[in-house]
Amino acid sequence: MKVLVQESHQLTPDNPPAGDKFFCDERWLNLVETVYGYQITRLEVRGSDGQSSCGYLPVCTLRSPLTGRRVVSLPFSDVCPMPVADTPAANQLVDQALELGRQSHARYVELRIGDSQYMRERSDFVASDMYVRWRLALEPDEDTIWADVQKPVQRQGRKSRKMGVTIRFADRREDMALYHRLHVGTRTGKHGMPSQPRKFFLELWDRFAADGTLQVLFAEHEGSTLAGMVLFAYGDTVRYAYGASEERFLHLAPNNLLMWESIAWAKANGYQLFDMGRTAKDNHGLMEFKRKWGASMDPLPYYYSPRMAGLASTSESSRKYQLLTTCWKHLPLPLASNLGGMLYKHLG
Known part of the structure; x- marks a missing residue:
């Protein structure tokens, strides 16, 4: 399990709908890794005490000779919520996902986090409204x-x-x-x-x-x-x-x-x-x-950077x-x- 940690001063993360957390459950993440051989990175932002979580987002790096390289949160999941304390914590998580995409030479980053005010405020992502x-x-x-x-x-x-x-x-x-x-x-x-x-x-x-x-x-x-x-x-x-x-x-x-x-x-x-x-x-x-x-x-928007791509789009x-x-x-x-x-x- 790979985790990237950044510090934040906010200590109380917002909770997404309880049912949506299924796709963040470690059993689901481990299943996706085991069955499909993917590498999942658990991105996290922690508080100034170094212990409390202010944001969490699992992302998957896919390297396919047929469909190319991409970073997705999360494959084969309708929605993968991003519980965060505030806008700075959300931006830190998204920036980590983008950096992971750059490091892996991904064609695009796809975030299936559901309708998000944080993502609507970012100019470096485009939203797809293909799904409800x-x-x-x-x-x-x-x-x-x-x-x-x-x-x-x-x-x-x-x-x-x-x-x-x-x-x-x-x-x-x-x-x-x-x-x-x-x-x-x-x-x-x-x-x-x-x-x-x-x-x-x-x-x-x-x-x-x-x-x-x-x-x-x-x-x-x-x-x-x-x-x-x-x-x-x-x-x-x-x-x-x-x-x-x-x-x-x-x-x-x-x-x-x-x-x-x-x-x-x-x-x-x-x-x-x-x-x-x-x-x-x-x-x-x-x-x-x-x-x-x-x-x-x-609505069930998915967010893409730098452009919409892939089967889900x-x-x-x-x-x-x-x-x-x-x-x-x-x-x-x-x-x-x-x-x-x-x-x-x-x-x-």
Whole structure:
């Protein structure tokens, strides 16, 4: 673990939303390092006593022969908050990230820290507004939450139940291999994108299942697994992280039932927010799907210096993106699984 320390006289850091701290958890950072072989630097600003923390930001140095060199906070993370005491501490952290980029000859620095007044005041970064996040407040009772779901979605959920679809929570490590199979099929056939390697999902189980942070649900019917959903339960938030389904079973509406059962589980277990995750603004189908659940949309800017670059800044409607996805959709699933596992680390 590598830490850079600078001194500040402010001693009380602001706290980002509790659920967002998942992506700063050492277990997540270690998982990213282990699975993808990245080097993560834990940047920190400390107070004049040398002990108290006034700011913290993990950043990752990526060196890829396919996608070049860059510094990112943080790959494969929707948002990586930067808790700081004040503007000077924030600027010290960002300056450290820029210096790390210069030392590693990076093409650009990308900070996925969420909407930030500190970053808005910096002229050496540009903001990308390609993404939003959808979050559902869980303070109301369950009946009120259900009433806010649009009627077509409610009907699909009831239909799924009436047709005999059931929900099972994963209770063994082998279930992650089952989810990975679903995930590869969805990423390949529907999205036309490489999938995380099988090892990633097994590591998720090993690091997060024991204390309940990881929850994995499956929709099942007459001995078949129709769909799966991966949740991260952290702080006051349950985050919808990944979802996958068998296209031939979509007439049974398993995804709607999975989503509702996930929301109901989060409410029953005392969580305050259900985070439906990052969504590209030009993915109109997914935007509408999340809107129908009664969730609120919030901005999710990413910040780049000296310019926007990389996959996270590529529009899903661009020719480059469309060419990649069209080609990938034609791959046989075994080949897509193996290739995706090898290529995915280059996409962070």
